[in-house]
Amino acid sequence: MKEFELKYGCNPNQKPSKIYMSDGSDLPIEVLCGRPGYINFLDAFNGWQLVSELKKATGLPAATSFKHVSPAGAAVGLPLTDTLAKIYWVDDLGELSPLACAYARARGADRMSSFGDFIALSDICDADTARLIKREVSDGVIAPGYEPEALEILREKKKGNYNVIKIDPEYAPAALEHKDVFGITFEQGRNELNIDKDFFSDIVTENRDLTDEAKIDLAISMITLKYTQSNSVCYVKDGQAIGIGAGQQSRIHCTRLAGQKADNWWLRQCPKVMNLPFKEGIKRADRDNAIDLYIGEEYMDVLSDGAWENIFTEKPDVFTREEKRAWLDQLTDVALGSDAFFPFGDNIERAHKSGVKYIAQPGGSVRDDNVIATCNKYGMVMAFTGIRLFHH
Numbered sequence: 001m002k003e004f005e006l007k008y009g010c011n012p013n014q015k016p017s018k019i020y021m022s023d024g025s026d027l028p029i030e031v032l033c034g035r036p037g038y039i040n041f042l043d044a045f046n047g048w049q050l051v052s053e054l055k056k057a058t059g060l061p062a063a064t065s066f067k068h069v070s071p072a073g074a075a076v077g078l079p080l081t082d083t084l085a086k087i088y089w090v091d092d093l094g095e096l097s098p099l100a101c102a103y104a105r106a107r108g109a110d111r112m113s114s115f116g117d118f119i120a121l122s123d124i125c126d127a128d129t130a131r132l133i134k135r136e137v138s139d140g141v142i143a144p145g146y147e148p149e150a151l152e153i154l155r156e157k158k159k160g161n162y163n164v165i166k167i168d169p170e171y172a173p174a175a176l177e178h179k180d181v182f183g184i185t186f187e188q189g190r191n192e193l194n195i196d197k198d199f200f201s202d203i204v205t206e207n208r209d210l211t212d213e214a215k216i217d218l219a220i221s222m223i224t225l226k227y228t229q230s231n232s233v234c235y236v237k238d239g240q241a242i243g244i245g246a247g248q249q250s251r252i253h254c255t256r257l258a259g260q261k262a263d264n265w266w267l268r269q270c271p272k273v274m275n276l277p278f279k280e281g282i283k284r285a286d287r288d289n290a291i292d293l294y295i296g297e298e299y300m301d302v303l304s305d306g307a308w309e310n311i312f313t314e315k316p317d318v319f320t321r322e323e324k325r326a327w328l329d330q331l332t333d334v335a336l337g338s339d340a341f342f343p344f345g346d347n348i349e350r351a352h353k354s355g356v357k358y359i360a361q362p363g364g365s366v367r368d369d370n371v372i373a374t375c376n377k378y379g380m381v382m383a384f385t386g387i388r389l390f391h392h
Contacts, residue, residue: 001027009038022178028171029142033155034163036140040118042069044142044165047120050074050227052169055122057196057219060239062122063102063129064224065114070232070247072113074224075105075240076216084108087268089284090132100128105240107136110261111288113244118142118163125150133157137285144169193387195222200360200383204372207381213238214335214358214381221337222360222389228339230390233347235262235354236335242266243354251340255347258336259354266331266355267295267324277313286311295319331355339389341365345374352378362388 003020004027017038021027036044043066054062054076061077077098085091088108096104099121107114119133121143130150133141140163141154154164179186197215199222210218217236224234228246233254235243243262245254267273273295278287290311293302299318302308308315336351338361348371351359363384365371375382 001030003027004029004031004036006038006041007035014038028168030166032146032151032164032166034140034158034161036163036165039069040140040163043067043118044120044140044167046227047071047118048142048167050223051120051122053195053223053226054220057223058216058239061099061102063099063106064120065103065106065117066120067113067117070229071106071224071227071241071244072117073106073109073241073244074220075102075109076220077102078105078239080104083269083274086274093128093132096132097126097128099123099126100132103129103132107132109240109242109265110244112292113261115285115288125154127153130154135284139163140165142167191226191389191391193226193389195219195226199385202363202384202386203381204363204368204384205375205380205382207376207379210358210381210383214333217335218337218358218360218383221335222385225337225339225389225391227391230339230392232339232391233258234337235259235351235356236337237262237265237331237333237355242334251338251343252346252350254338255350259350262331262334262354263328264292264295266328267319270319270324270327272317272319272323276316279311279313282311295324328353328355333357335359337361339391341368341388342371343367345370347371348374348378348380352380357381359383360385362386 003018006017008015009017019041047064047066050064051062058076064074065072080101088104090104116137116139118139119141124145125143126147127149130153134153134157142165154162176187177190200215200218221234221236224241225232231248231251231254233245234241235258242265243258245258248254290302302311332355334355335358336356341362341364343365357380359380359382
């Protein structure tokens with residue numbers, strides 16, 4: 001296939017639209033089902049790079065959930081705990097394959113953001129993963145291949161119009177990449193930076209105890225940031241992103257946004273939230289939205305008279321600020337990456353509230369001493385990478 005005609009570009013008024021190889025060669029993809037659009041392909045190709053690098057760095061199957069050219073979640077295929085299986089709504093599926101676990105984590109960490117996602121998988125899609133995908137609201141998936149049963153399952157989604165893309169895992173792009181903006185062509189070398197456990201050797205804090213598990217989490221954080229619209233910050237816990245703050249103009253707003261998402265991920269695991277008395281037959285999206293409101297500041301939107309009756313069998317008690325803070329204080333050993341340096345210690349103060357213990361960032365701020373001192377105050381481990389990871 002030399003080129004693929006798209007329905008339209010980023011918006012319906014942007015026509016004509018297509019993808020093709022500038023050198024006239026075949027595209028490294030095969031569309032097995034559906035008709036992906038412009039943004040679908042942007043998500044697919046960025047997501048494929050992300051999961052490929054996660055697989056290379058960790059040796060584990062990887063998945064990502066992309067929305068609007070930034071990941072809503074990213075994870076490797078570690079087994080799910082009973083609690084995670086329940087809050088990700090996969091506890092009825094039995095034991096899942098490692099790849100399915102990776103996608104359950106990537107999709108489930110921030111279910112509000114990942115609604116209607118485009119999925120990227122590092123490995124051949126198996127039936128477990130396909131069954132999980134089929135039940136979620138999603139635009140499509142890209143993978144290096146599909147088991148026959150998995151492809152059959154996916155082709156039943158969206159009345160046969162679900163976007164399924166197969167990519168050649170051996171495809172390697174040119175060293176130079178180009179982008180047209182306002183009729184002007186930009187050229188740059190591809191960001192071929194290799195992120196692995198040795199990426200975090202320059203530790204600048206008093207605490208230098210960077211565990212192997214923390215190195216993996218920091219690698220996941222930094223690889224995720226490599227494909228997240230900047231400015232960006234990523235919190236990671238036990239092999240999965242739990243909070244991604246993308247595309248913010250201010251570094252502290254990145255840290256706050258990602259931290260709030262990480263907090264929500266942890267609050268959802270509180271027994272008070274897990275035992276909410278939902279009515280039988282409530283839709284998954286409505287359930288996710290209700291939980292998001294219940295654990296937030298707008299909780300009366302679901303607890304007021306006339307509202308809670310539509311969602312719950314009985315009115316839940318308010319999840320008080322004090323109860324939430326007590327539960328959040330139990331979140332520990334979180335890793336955090338930033339795609340550029342932290343200019344002030346306020347970022348570290350905010351990260352501490354979400355259980356961050358390990359940090360990786362480029363360093364190079366005129367206030368590095370203040371940032372390091374704030375880390376030392378909380379016994380954190382911080383590594384300077386010397387490398388910025390802006391992505392636009």
